[in-house]
Amino acid sequence: MLERRLPSCDVVHYRETIKPLTQVDADAWAYRTSGISFDWIRVRAGGGRSLVWGGWLLWPEAQNFKDAAAADQPWPFPIEAIATHIRRARNLLNIRQAPMPPHFAAVGAKLGLEVEEKLAAVGPCGCRAFVSLDWRRRSTLRPNRVVLELLANRRGRVTGVSYVDAETGARGIATGRAVVLAASPIETARLLLASPGAAPANAHGLVGTGLTDHLVASYLVLVPQPAPATEPATPMDRAAFVPRFVNLGRKNRRDYPGGFTLELHGPEPLLELGADGIRALGLDPTAAADASYFLVHAIGETLPHPDRKVTLDPDRLDRYGRRIPVIHQAQSDAEPRRARDMEETALAVADALATPGSRIFPLRETLTPGGIAHEAGGAVLGRSPQRAVTDLCGRVQNLRGLYVADASLMPTGLDRPPTLTVLGLAMNTADSLLEHLATGAL
Numbered sequence: 001m002l003e004r005r006l007p008s009c010d011v012v013h014y015r016e017t018i019k020p021l022t023q024v025d026a027d028a029w030a031y032r033t034s035g036i037s038f039d040w041i042r043v044r045a046g047g048g049r050s051l052v053w054g055g056w057l058l059w060p061e062a063q064n065f066k067d068a069a070a071a072d073q074p075w076p077f078p079i080e081a082i083a084t085h086i087r088r089a090r091n092l093l094n095i096r097q098a099p100m101p102p103h104f105a106a107v108g109a110k111l112g113l114e115v116e117e118k119l120a121a122v123g124p125c126g127c128r129a130f131v132s133l134d135w136r137r138r139s140t141l142r143p144n145r146v147v148l149e150l151l152a153n154r155r156g157r158v159t160g161v162s163y164v165d166a167e168t169g170a171r172g173i174a175t176g177r178a179v180v181l182a183a184s185p186i187e188t189a190r191l192l193l194a195s196p197g198a199a200p201a202n203a204h205g206l207v208g209t210g211l212t213d214h215l216v217a218s219y220l221v222l223v224p225q226p227a228p229a230t231e232p233a234t235p236m237d238r239a240a241f242v243p244r245f246v247n248l249g250r251k252n253r254r255d256y257p258g259g260f261t262l263e264l265h266g267p268e269p270l271l272e273l274g275a276d277g278i279r280a281l282g283l284d285p286t287a288a289a290d291a292s293y294f295l296v297h298a299i300g301e302t303l304p305h306p307d308r309k310v311t312l313d314p315d316r317l318d319r320y321g322r323r324i325p326v327i328h329q330a331q332s333d334a335e336p337r338r339a340r341d342m343e344e345t346a347l348a349v350a351d352a353l354a355t356p357g358s359r360i361f362p363l364r365e366t367l368t369p370g371g372i373a374h375e376a377g378g379a380v381l382g383r384s385p386q387r388a389v390t391d392l393c394g395r396v397q398n399l400r401g402l403y404v405a406d407a408s409l410m411p412t413g414l415d416r417p418p419t420l421t422v423l424g425l426a427m428n429t430a431d432s433l434l435e436h437l438a439t440g441a442l
């Protein structure tokens with residue numbers, strides 16, 4: 001099976017290669033949680049989490065923005081306002097629409113669920129997920145430089161950053177006409193909170209607030225038969241998507257706000273989980289040669305909560321002498337109801353995919369946040385400085401020369417994988433910065 005895929009798509013090799021990227025140095029990147037524990041998945045390497053991501057590209061929908069307004073967490077513009085930016089981001093990616101696997105179409109028909117083809121950014125070999133570094137053009141990457149603090153002058157203009165070289169320990173300063181923060185929500189909030197020069201950005205105590213992440217209900221269906229040899233050649237193809245079907249106008253009303261979507265994967269040979277992955281299911285890797293598996297993930301929206309936020313630990317410092325971030329987690333009363341609905345739906349899909357002799361394994365606690373790496377918020381964009389850290393251009397309020405271009409900008413995390421929306425917002429920031437540079441409005 002694997003030989004058939006080599007050299008273009010060696011999944012085991014790909015998984016082994018990316019594994020070290022998510023195992024960050026715990027002393028250098030320490031954090032702690034408060035309330036509910038939170039597994040903060042980070043990639044500390046140029047390119048960020050797009051080095052390891054699954055490549056799912058989902059267009060945000062008007063309903064997502066309406067949910068946010070109903071929950072008093074409004075997006076400052078309708079989706080149409082960033083549609084052009086999202087389209088441009090999408091056009092830059094190497095996008096492929098996977099064919100619809102017939103088994104997922106059949107499950108959709110059986111359960112009355114709409115199932116759509118996966119739209120994915122794929123790497124040149126057709127299976128490696130898109131890597132944002134592929135996108136780099138006339139820029140210079142300075143590897144190993146860990147930004148410690150934002151620097152600002154007395155007139156409230158950000159002038160650069162201080163950094164430490166993670167390999168040599170040498171410290172330095174980089175200056176420029178503007179600084180763009182794209183360090184991911186928790187780290188961007190930390191940098192804003194940790195930099196005395198950036199204090200005006202937090203005049204209203206908003207930095208670090210509005211943090212969201214997805215709830216995820218995940219099931220693995222172990223199938224005693226091998227993955228059919230007639231399946232399409234790459235795992236990017238053996239996938240499909242179920243768009244949101246709850247709380248759409250008057251249709252399928254639920255007793256919680258927002259909604260969820262489903263990602264369906266498989267069948268894959270069980271051996272592709274690797275020996276440790278197979279043992280984690282309580283199975284013997286040597287007896288797995290003929291088995292295959294499906295994955296069903298329900299991805300659910302959480303709306304901002306006043307107690308879900310990032311602050312800095314007053315006492316604990318990391319190896320670079322930085323105060324470590326504290327990730328406060330809290331849940332609304334609606335979240336257990338949403339989680340239950342997601343579990344029931346995902347389990348119904350898993351059941352429908354099972355063949356005689358199959359077993360279904362729950363893979364995680366749905367209500368335990370983290371571990372999915374879809375966090376958003378913390379430096380939210382908006383119209384009013386009283387309610388938002390940045391303006392509509394991603395420019396940090398009350399400071400000059402400082403911009404944000406990552407998932408921190410999102411007022412809500414949506415009910416679907418977020419990256420296409422993040423890229424659209426980053427495009428918006430980039431365009432605004434270019435215009436401000438050209439017109440001297442910095």
Ligand SMILES: Cc1cc2nc3c(=O)[nH]c(=O)nc-3n(C[C@H](O)[C@H](O)[C@H](O)COP(=O)(O)OP(=O)(O)OC[C@H]3O[C@@H](n4cnc5c(N)ncnc54)[C@H](O)[C@@H]3O)c2cc1C
Binds near residue numbers: 044145184
């Ligand atoms: C395994 C996995 C699969 C995923 N699959 C999908 C998917 O299929 N579809 C989807 O839409 N989303 C997916 N995601 C989520 C997606 O990758 C994130 O939502 C997205 O990358 C967030 O972008 P960001 O710019 O906010 O943060 P990041 O991508 O985390 O980028 C932050 C960057 O900042 C750097 N950095 C941080 N702090 C510092 C510092 N102090 N100094 C210098 N550099 C710093 C980091 O090294 C990193 O390069 C996935 C994530 C993971 C982990």
